Every structure is written in structure tokens, then in C-alpha cells.
Amino acid sequence: MKRRIAVVLAGVMALSMLAACGGKKTTASNEEGNADNFKMKSTLNWVVTSSPGGGSDIYTREISDILTKEDLVNGQTITVTNKTDGGGEVGRNEVATTNGQKADYTLLTFNSGDLMPMVENTKNRSSNFKIIAIMAVDKQLIFKGKDTKYDDFASAIEAAKSGTQIIIGGSKGDDVAAYNALLDEIGVSKDNMKYITYDSTGDAITAALGGHVEFVISKPAAASEYVEAGDLTPVVALSTERYSGKFDCPTLSEIGDYKDVEVPVWRGVAGPANMSADAVAYYSEVLKKISESEEWKTDYLEKNQLISNYMDYKEATKYVTEYEKDYLESLGKK
Numbered sequence: 001m002k003r004r005i006a007v008v009l010a011g012v013m014a015l016s017m018l019a020a021c022g023g024k025k026t027t028a029s030n031e032e033g034n035a036d037n038f039k040m041k042s043t044l045n046w047v048v049t050s051s052p053g054g055g056s057d058i059y060t061r062e063i064s065d066i067l068t069k070e071d072l073v074n075g076q077t078i079t080v081t082n083k084t085d086g087g088g089e090v091g092r093n094e095v096a097t098t099n100g101q102k103a104d105y106t107l108l109t110f111n112s113g114d115l116m117p118m119v120e121n122t123k124n125r126s127s128n129f130k131i132i133a134i135m136a137v138d139k140q141l142i143f144k145g146k147d148t149k150y151d152d153f154a155s156a157i158e159a160a161k162s163g164t165q166i167i168i169g170g171s172k173g174d175d176v177a178a179y180n181a182l183l184d185e186i187g188v189s190k191d192n193m194k195y196i197t198y199d200s201t202g203d204a205i206t207a208a209l210g211g212h213v214e215f216v217i218s219k220p221a222a223a224s225e226y227v228e229a230g231d232l233t234p235v236v237a238l239s240t241e242r243y244s245g246k247f248d249c250p251t252l253s254e255i256g257d258y259k260d261v262e263v264p265v266w267r268g269v270a271g272p273a274n275m276s277a278d279a280v281a282y283y284s285e286v287l288k289k290i291s292e293s294e295e296w297k298t299d300y301l302e303k304n305q306l307i308s309n310y311m312d313y314k315e316a317t318k319y320v321t322e323y324e325k326d327y328l329e330s331l332g333k334k
């Protein structure tokens with residue numbers, strides 16, 4: 001498990017060295033598209049494989065709002081659809097197999113937290129999609145709800161070590177990886193610090209608000225409004241550095257004799273395998289414009305304390321392919 005976490009972490013933190021990154025290329029990386037050859041003439045269908053209110057949903061709707069406001073989609077409507085069946089695998093498979101003209105008008109929110117369970121539990125691989133762009137890197141914190149009886153996470157750790165069961169809620173993929181890395185470091189068993197997996201971070205937060213879990217793992221975006229309302233309180237940052245402002249709280253090394261734990265999450269966009277090369281180039285270029293916009297920087301990145309890291313379809317395809325390869329090897333798969 002420690003090797004698995006190390007592979008995931010090393011892969012994400014290597015983002016800045018992506019230009020030098022090798023690995024096998026998917027079909028998308030071998031096709032050279034021309035963005036000028038593609039003109040949007042139909043509704044854009046954007047699939048999110050987690051529930052409304054989660055980090056992926058917020059990310060998607062922020063991008064789609066800017067696309068519409070800046071008229072970057074030729075006046076066409078953007079329809080965001082949340083498809084969570086099978087842990088999101090049904091939605092991902094629908095996008096992967098979309099054919100014909102629809103393929104040029106279908107997008108998928110695709111993150112490391114989506115890729116990890118996909119390659120672990122299904123035959124789908126990143127090569128079943130066109131990787132269009134990576135936009136940013138995200139990290140997690142642990143929050144407590146109002147009904148949590150522990151004042152801080154240090155006391156929860158001590159309680160778990162004494163045999164009291166502590167329940168943490170969170171989403172799938174990277175949140176589970178962060179939980180596993182946390183337990184490896186603090187030396188607590190899964191029986192004493194139990195994890196409940198929800199379809200999205202939003203669902204996990206709802207469970208925390210209802211007192212069904214004592215703590216929740218979340219990225220800043222999904223928890224933001226609840227922190228402002230006083231319903232959630234950050235208790236530990238799963239990062240090597242503290243967050244600022246309303247997310248300020250100690251890192252793991254500050255609450256005990258532990259090393260800091262972080263499992264960064266890359267946030268990207270993909271399309272069907274049959275999306276044309278020109279459409280891929282078009283969406284990649286449009287997303288670059290969004291990454292450079294002030295609204296994206298202030299209303300999304302700064303507000304939710306993400307790290308900006310735009311990659312176009314060529315760089316993103318190389319990176320995701322290599323990331324997937326390393327992750328599969330960590331699982332003993334190909």
C-alpha cells in the first residue's frame with residue numbers, strides 16, 4: 001500500500017517535469033488536430049461521474065460557466081449531467097463508447113480519482129478516451145462536523161489507538177488513497193478508524209452534517225460554503241504545507257510525531273475515443289484560455305486553493321498514460 005501511495009504521489013508531483021516525460025502514447029497523442037477546423041454547431045454534453053456539490057461537479061460547472069460567459073462555445077448550450085451509477089463507471093463507459101457526431105460534443109470530467117478505480121475495477125483504460133487537458137492540482141483536508149465529540153484530530157487518533165472506533169467519510173479514488181496513506185503513517189487499523197465511501201465528496205459532507213460520520217475528507221472547493229457557515233471545521237491538512245484563510249489548520253506533523261501525508265489530485269478533461277483530432281485541439285485550446293482567465297484564477301483556483309497546472313492535449317496524454325502505467329504496475333496489473 002505504501003508503494004501504491006508513493007507511486008500516485010510521485011506521479012502527480014512530477015507535473016512540472018512533464019515535457020520530459022516518456023511512456024506509451026495513446027491514439028490521441030498521435031493525431032495532430034487543427035482547432036481552426038472545428039466549429040461548434042450543437043449542444044455540448046458534459047458528463048461528471050460524481051454527485052452534485054462535490055469537487056468534480058464544482059470544477060465542471062465553473063469551467064462551463066466561463067465557457068458560456070466568454071462565448072467560447074459559439075453560443076451553444078452546455079448540459080452538465082451527473083452519472084454516478086457503478087461508482088461512476090457507467091458514465092465513463094458511456095463517454096468512452098460514444099460514436100458519430102456526438103463524440104465531438106461530449107466531454108468527461110476526468111481526474112486521478114476517476115482513473116484509479118477505473119483501471120483497478122474495469123477494463124477501461126485512458127486509451128479508451130481522448131485526453132484533452134489537465135487544468136489544476138488539488139489536495140485534501142480532514143474536517144469535523146458540529147456533532148463530532150473530538151475537539152481536534154489528535155484526540156481522535158489517540159481514541160482510535162485506544163480501541164474506540166472513529167468513522168471518516170469521503171469519496172472514492174484519491175480520497176481513499178489519502179485515507180490509506182494517513183493510516184499507514186499514524187499506525188491505526190482500519191477497524192479502529194473506519195472509512196465509508198460515498199459517490200461524491202458532497203454526499204460524504206452531507207453524512208458529516210447529519211452526524212453519520214465524525215470526520216470527512218474533502219478538497220477545499222466542496223467544503224468551502226460549509227466552513228463559512230460554521231458547519232464544518234478543518235482539523236488537519238493532508239499536505240506538506242498549511243492552507244491559508246478559512247482552511248488554515250495544522251498539518252499531520254504538527255499534531256504528533258508523524259510525517260506529513262499528501263495525495264495530490266490532478267483535475268482534467270477527456271472526450272470519447274472517437275472524438276475527432278480537430279475537436280480535441282479545439283477544446284484543448286479553449287481550456288487554455290480558461291486557465292489564463294482572471295475568473296478562473298480568482299473564483300476557482302485562489303478561492304479553493306488549487307495549484308494551476310494547465311497541460312494541452314499532447315502533454316496531458318503523455319502524462320496520464322505514464323501515470324496510469326505506474327499505477328497499474330503498483331497494483332501488479334498491466
